[in-house]
Amino acid sequence: MAEAIQAPPNPRILDLATGTGDVALAIVKQYPDANVVGIDVCEDMLEIGREKVARKRLADRIEFRIGNAESLEFEDNSFDAATCAFGIRNFADRKKALRELLRAVKPGGRVAIIEPSKPRNGLFGHIFKFYFSNVVLLIGAGIADRNAYKYLVDSVENFPDPDDFCQELRQAGLNPVSCRSMTGGVATLYIAQAP
Secondary structure, eight states: OTGGGOOOSSOEEEEETOTTSHHHHHHHHHOTTOEEEEEESOHHHHHHHHHHHHHTTOTTTEEEEEOOTTSOOSOTTOEEEEEEESOGGGOTTHHHHHHHHHHHEEEEEEEEEEEEOOOOSHHHHHHHHHIIIIIHHHHHHHHSOHHHHHHHHHHHHHSOOHHHHHHHHHHHTOEEEEEEEEGGGTEEEEEEEOO
């Protein structure tokens, strides 16, 4: 995903739903001259990210902030590119978040979004659906809160198919560049560009 944004030299990059900062760290590894701003609603996760960044001595390159993707506190055209890994399906108003993303990214900037998807290919698709809808819930119930894992299954099930999500990108004003199925269709990487 970091490579796919094709950032220019000395880029400023936004990472939505940054969580504990793994994508922000991957971006700086890919683009050592980048400055990354990671946004998330969970302070506890951001604190873990700050600890990772401090251990790697990258605090001058990566900043984490509490923020809501549906009302970003940045001026228009603030970023050269943006990413969101496994988070956009959780936003209350996905279309509003996409419009905010478009507003925050400079014209020509790329947006990379990766989300779980449902494999459609024959036997693997059936095996995955059974595993994800049954086994994952059983494992979740054994190690944590079953409701959290049920939410995961439901959020993936309710996320649009790739063609439909590409249409949502268009409706938000972004131009889809590519839609790449990964890991046998278990995830999809969407690349779009701000006009």
